[in-house]
Amino acid sequence: MSDTEKGISRRSVLKGAAVGGIGLAAGGSLLAGCAKSKVTGDINFTIRGNLSDAGSKIAIAVNDAYTAKSGNKVISQAVNSDDFQNNFVQIMQGTPDDAFGWMAGWRTNARADAGLLADLSDQVAALGSSLSAAAVQGATNPTDGKQYIIPTTYYPWGLHYRKSTMTELGLNPESIATWDDLIKLCEATQKKGLVGYALGDKGGWEAMGTFDILNMRLNGYQFHIDLLNGKEQWTDPKVVEVFNYMGQLIPFMNKNVLDISWDGMRDLLLQKKCGAMMMGSWFANDFLAKSQEDYDDLWIVPFPEINPEHGVDSIDAPLDGIAVAANGKNVEGGKELAEFWGSKEGIDAAVAAGDTNIYISSEFDSSSYDAFNNQKLAVLGAAKNIGFFLDRDTRGDFAGPVVGPAIQSFLKNPKDLTKILDNTQAQWDALPAL
Amino acid sequence: MTTIVRDKKYRDKQKRKDNFISVFIGFFAIVWIFPILWTIWTSLRPYNDIISYGVFSWPRHLNLDNYFNAFRQMGLTRYFLNTLYVTVPAVLLTLFLGSLIAFVVSRYSFKFNLSLLLLFTAGNMLPIVLTYIPVFWLYIKIGDLFGNRSLLYNNYLGIVLVHVAFQVGFATFVLSSYMKTVPKEISESAIVDGASVFRHYWNVMLPLLRPPLAALGVLMSCWIYNDFFWALILMSQDSKRPVTSALRQLQGEYVTDFNLLAAGAVIVAAPTVILFFVLRKQFVSGLTLGSTKG
Numbered sequence: 043m044s045d046t047e048k049g050i051s052r053r054s055v056l057k058g059a060a061v062g063g064i065g066l067a068a069g070g071s072l073l074a075g076c077a078k079s080k081v082t083g084d085i086n087f088t089i090r091g092n093l094s095d096a097g098s099k100i101a102i103a104v105n106d107a108y109t110a111k112s113g114n115k116v117i118s119q120a121v122n123s124d125d126f127q128n129n130f131v132q133i134m135q136g137t138p139d140d141a142f143g144w145m146a147g148w149r150t151n152a153r154a155d156a157g158l159l160a161d162l163s164d165q166v167a168a169l170g171s172s173l174s175a176a177a178v179q180g181a182t183n184p185t186d187g188k189q190y191i192i193p194t195t196y197y198p199w200g201l202h203y204r205k206s207t208m209t210e211l212g213l214n215p216e217s218i219a220t221w222d223d224l225i226k227l228c229e230a231t232q233k234k235g236l237v238g239y240a241l242g243d244k245g246g247w248e249a250m251g252t253f254d255i256l257n258m259r260l261n262g263y264q265f266h267i268d269l270l271n272g273k274e275q276w277t278d279p280k281v282v283e284v285f286n287y288m289g290q291l292i293p294f295m296n297k298n299v300l301d302i303s304w305d306g307m308r309d310l311l312l313q314k315k316c317g318a319m320m321m322g323s324w325f326a327n328d329f330l331a332k333s334q335e336d337y338d339d340l341w342i343v344p345f346p347e348i349n350p351e352h353g354v355d356s357i358d359a360p361l362d363g364i365a366v367a368a369n370g371k372n373v374e375g376g377k378e379l380a381e382f383w384g385s386k387e388g389i390d391a392a393v394a395a396g397d398t399n400i401y402i403s404s405e406f407d408s409s410s411y412d413a414f415n416n417q418k419l420a421v422l423g424a425a426k427n428i429g430f431f432l433d434r435d436t437r438g439d440f441a442g443p444v445v446g447p448a449i450q451s452f453l454k455n456p457k458d459l460t461k462i463l464d465n466t467q468a469q470w471d472a473l474p475a476l
Numbered sequence: 477m478t479t480i481v482r483d484k485k486y487r488d489k490q491k492r493k494d495n496f497i498s499v500f501i502g503f504f505a506i507v508w509i510f511p512i513l514w515t516i517w518t519s520l521r522p523y524n525d526i527i528s529y530g531v532f533s534w535p536r537h538l539n540l541d542n543y544f545n546a547f548r549q550m551g552l553t554r555y556f557l558n559t560l561y562v563t564v565p566a567v568l569l570t571l572f573l574g575s576l577i578a579f580v581v582s583r584y585s586f587k588f589n590l591s592l593l594l595l596f597t598a599g600n601m602l603p604i605v606l607t608y609i610p611v612f613w614l615y616i617k618i619g620d621l622f623g624n625r626s627l628l629y630n631n632y633l634g635i636v637l638v639h640v641a642f643q644v645g646f647a648t649f650v651l652s653s654y655m656k657t658v659p660k661e662i663s664e665s666a667i668v669d670g671a672s673v674f675r676h677y678w679n680v681m682l683p684l685l686r687p688p689l690a691a692l693g694v695l696m697s698c699w700i701y702n703d704f705f706w707a708l709i710l711m712s713q714d715s716k717r718p719v720t721s722a723l724r725q726l727q728g729e730y731v732t733d734f735n736l737l738a739a740g741a742v743i744v745a746a747p748t749v750i751l752f753f754v755l756r757k758q759f760v761s762g763l764t765l766g767s768t769k770g
Contacts, residue, residue, distance in 0.1 A: 091728060092727070092728060095728055119714050120725070121714045122724035124727075125724060129708070132609075132612055132709060133712055136712050137626055137629060137630050328731070331523075332527065
């Protein structure tokens with residue numbers, strides 16, 4: 043860390059590289075060529091998860107790789123994910139760790155507006171073209187056009203089913219292309235005495251996945267996002283139409299929708315008791331835990347097209363990343379670590395440690411993927427617009443307390459739709475300005 | 477003759493009543509014990525059994541694997557130590573301060589005696605979640621005042637103090653009730669013999685308070701041991717949190733293995749259960765303490 047090394051800042055070199063169009067390949071070699079970073083001091087890092095799970099081991103491996111490169115020690119701690127989310131504002135105002143795993147969307151943008159997160163625009167710029175424009179767009183705070191999170195991984199929400207069930211029913215096991223196909227699948231499975239469309243909405247958020255995708259299929263991505271940010275009305279006939287479609291699925295659902303959570307849905311599919319379900323594909327390891335056959339049987343496709351105008355151009359794919367606390371002890375260190383997570387070296391370290399997440403960076407090498415993981419990539423690739431899931435696309439005090447119960451009451455009593463939507467709009471209107 | 481018949485009738489009636497009460501109590505005993513038995517039952521079954529065959533399925537495997545895994549994953553030694561760091565000073569300090577206030581309130585008459593006691597009791601009624609944000613900011617601001625944010629926040633001292641603050645009201649209430657049952661004459665003779673206020677408290681009253689102090693100590697140890705809330709919000713570093721938060725280590729962002737969690741819960745609950753059986757006498761006396769005079 044001598045002064046002579048400050049002659050050329052690594053960051054300015056990188057920026058130059060990106061601007062000059064040399065590309066990240068050159069940037070990468072420059073990164074590797076720079077032995078020590080100009081940032082010093084220990085960096086504290088929060089992992090959302092428990093220390094014994096795979097995610098923590100991967101995070102520690104990435105942090106170790108950073109230490110090896112920069113010489114800065116990273117002190118990692120694992121905390122319960124829910125606790126961290128729920129106390130986030132307090133934690134950030136107290137003595138926060140410098141960097142931590144976080145979620146893009148409202149949860150980043152609103153906290154950035156409150157001054158709790160550090161600006162990472164320079165780091166995102168330094169990562170340059172390895173991040174797709176859509177990913178950078180997704181990580182950008184609309185209020186000031188800056189980025190407060192380095193996007194790293196994401197996963198698709200899609201229609202999950204067992205290929206064997208489809209074959210038994212005489213349907214194409216690799217695709218469900220249209221709404222009619224979906225209904226056909228539901229009817230056929232129901233005739234067999236199974237649940238057609240599995241849904242568990244005890245937590246209030248699970249059915250948001252179905253709502254999101256129906257809205258994006260029927261009315262398009264832009265309408266969906268505008269609706270969630272108060273620019274469109276919940277009482278709009280277009281929204282009514284979304285619920286009408288959801289209503290068509292209700293007869294095919296299990297009877298205990300409000301009594302089971304997402305893991306109840308998973309179990310229905312795992313135990314071959316249902317046709318299809320709309321879900322985030324994080325649960326595949328449970329199939330693998332049961333048996334290789336069960337895992338090989340599992341499949342995911344984009345939710346079928348309903349409105350040809352929008353096709354299957356949108357998807358819910360929650361984007362995770364690394365954010366940096368504005369009140370941390372070592373903000374510059376945190377920023378550098380966050381950037382490392384998004385770089386080729388960081389991703390390589392994660393993959394070497396056994397990470398099966400899908401990285402958003404073009405530096406990510408997916409050659410070792412199995413069929414299911416490749417299908418996940420295909421599902422993501424089919425979409426042009428990426429939503430982050432309802433509870434990340436809208437205000438936190440609207441998603442959980444208002445939309446969740448609204449969908450629940452609709453599932454319980456579809457006839458009350460007008461009242462429910464009026465109520466939802468009224469509650470949005472009553473929210474205090476941020 | 478008639479008296480015997482009446483006695484027999486009376487006896488039969490009593491017997492029927494007893495039987496009815498036994499069934500009634502038995503029923504509620506089962507209701508109360510069911511969740512505990514179910515937890516233990518769950519903890520013996522592997523996760524894979526549950527997701528493959530459902531919660532109510534006939535068990536394919538029963539073993540202690542969940543316990544071994546929970547032990548490995550929770551890092552119990554560290555968390556138990558943390559609990560010790562919080563519980564021991566908090567209980568001792570609460571009992572000391574509580575007995576001091578109780579002593580003054582019950583042995584000396586001030587104008588504000590009753591209102592003081594009321595204040596402490598009322599503080600006890602305040603739901604602690606309401607005070608969460610103010611306590612948080614208080615800790616941060618006091619820390620900033622001394623140039624060290626971690627003076628109280630994210631520090632054992634802070635957790636100990638907040639427990640003392642919330643428990644001292646109850647301790648005062650119980651101890652002052654008990655002290656009122658101690659004859660005034662003892663105090664009077666101590667004062668006549670020339671005992672100072674502190675000697676009066678330390679050498680005369682405190683030895684007499686041994687039974688309520690023991691009972692309270694046991695109760696408070698359990699309460700503070702079970703606390704999760706304060707440790708969660710006032711400790712930003714997980715490695716400093718008590719054993720109750722070790723359970724959170726068993727829950728993932730999406731997937732929670734409830735069988736493992738059940739095993740963890742049994743492990744964490746065990747010390748309090750053992751404590752209860754060892755010190756049962758103090759527990760029971762603690763429940764009725766000071767209830768005869770108040």
